[in-house]
Amino acid sequence: MTPSTTTAPAVPASSARAASGSQEQGSDVGRLLIQCADQPGLVAAVSDFLYRQNANITHLDQHSTDPQDGVFFQRTVFHLDGLAARWEDLEAAFASEVAARFPDMRWRFSATAKRRRVAIMVSKLDHCLLDLIWRSRRDELPIDIVMVIGNHPDLADTVRPFGVPFVHVPVTKETKAEAEARHLELLRGNVDLVVLARYMQIVSGDFLERVGVPTINIHHSFLPAFIGAGPYEKARSRGVKLVGATAHYVTEDLDEGPIIEQDVVRVSHQDSVEDLARRGADVERTVLSRAVRWHCEDRVARHGNTTVVFS
Numbered sequence: 106m107t108p109s110t111t112t113a114p115a116v117p118a119s120s121a122r123a124a125s126g127s128q129e130q131g132s133d134v135g136r137l138l139i140q141c142a143d144q145p146g147l148v149a150a151v152s153d154f155l156y157r158q159n160a161n162i163t164h165l166d167q168h169s170t171d172p173q174d175g176v177f178f179q180r181t182v183f184h185l186d187g188l189a190a191r192w193e194d195l196e197a198a199f200a201s202e203v204a205a206r207f208p209d210m211r212w213r214f215s216a217t218a219k220r221r222r223v224a225i226m227v228s229k230l231d232h233c234l235l236d237l238i239w240r241s242r243r244d245e246l247p248i249d250i251v252m253v254i255g256n257h258p259d260l261a262d263t264v265r266p267f268g269v270p271f272v273h274v275p276v277t278k279e280t281k282a283e284a285e286a287r288h289l290e291l292l293r294g295n296v297d298l299v300v301l302a303r304y305m306q307i308v309s310g311d312f313l314e315r316v317g318v319p320t321i322n323i324h325h326s327f328l329p330a331f332i333g334a335g336p337y338e339k340a341r342s343r344g345v346k347l348v349g350a351t352a353h354y355v356t357e358d359l360d361e362g363p364i365i366e367q368d369v370v371r372v373s374h375q376d377s378v379e380d381l382a383r384r385g386a387d388v389e390r391t392v393l394s395r396a397v398r399w400h401c402e403d404r405v406a407r408h409g410n411t412t413v414v415f416s
């Protein structure tokens with residue numbers, strides 16, 4: 106969960122398409138994520154607050170990292186008539202009636218009907234990009250892809266038929282700072298999430314801090330194995346019997362960020378590097394789309410360099 110004391114959720118326009126997901130649809134359905142030092146009374150405090158607001162809790166999941174002095178995480182889904190017009194009052198009431206009693210509490214409300222605005226950054230490979238576009242168009246992902254940024258022009262023709270703007274921002278070692286300045290010009294204030302879909306450039310810590318929203322990357326190995334470039338080549342040399350993919354939040358440390366989702370597929374001595382990449386590509390697409398969906402459904406809370414993922 107992005108650390109914050111309060112973030113005013115964008116109130117979904119009545120015309121907002123219902124986000125994907127089973128029972129979590131509708132403009133009167135909201136989510137509340139909280140994270141704080143574990144102690145007795147937290148579940149009661151949140152449940153009692155929502156009850157007094159005439160909300161009906163339809164799903165609640167919690168996790169404590171340690172029975173003694175751990176950290177408490179909770180994801181609550183609730184139905185509240187007229188919620189679309191009540192966000193500000195709800196937040197103000199929660200801040201004064203609940204959060205004020207637990208000073209270290211980080212919390213945020215979000216509207217299930219509000220689709221997240223996503224920018225995708227790519228290089229030359231299209232499989233993860235196309236998968237996200239297809240799933241977004243089919244409402245399998247609660248996202249609107251507002252732009253694609255490529256450090257190569259190769260995928261401009263790929264996205265054009267879908268009406269998604271493509272911006273070519275070339276990157277070289279010498280022009281990296283200027284390229285990132287252009288990225289920030291395009292992204293800041295315009296998106297809720299950045300996805301690196303096989304974007305093969307290392308982004309700076311300055312970019313990650315200034316872009317102001319989470320960035321998710323799909324790495325084409327089962328981390329922590331084979332960090333960095335060329336993981337399929339490294340896997341072939343190592344003679345692995347599984348290849349995999351890892352979706353993680355991006356940090357300054359390459360491929361070391363909090364893991365959101367992973368999966369693997371069996372391979373054998375008969376597979377070439379090209380075979381590994383082909384088999385791995387299906388895993389990359391599946392893992393990335395799961396991670397994007399879970400993030401956008403507020404199922405993922407960050408805890409140091411790990412995550413809590415509510416099912």
Ligand SMILES: Nc1nc2c(c(=O)[nH]1)N[C@@H](CN(C=O)c1ccc(C(=O)N[C@@H](CCC(=O)O)C(=O)O)cc1)CN2
Nearest residue numbers: 305306307308322323324333334356357358359360361
């Ligand atoms: N700060 C971060 N940036 C990026 C991360 C990350 O975790 N933290 N993940 C990578 C994606 N990636 C593997 O998944 C990866 C991309 C690029 C490289 C790399 O060595 N790139 C070279 C140049 C490559 C080129 O010229 O095309 C480099 O940038 O020096 C390794 C791993 C995305 N960015």
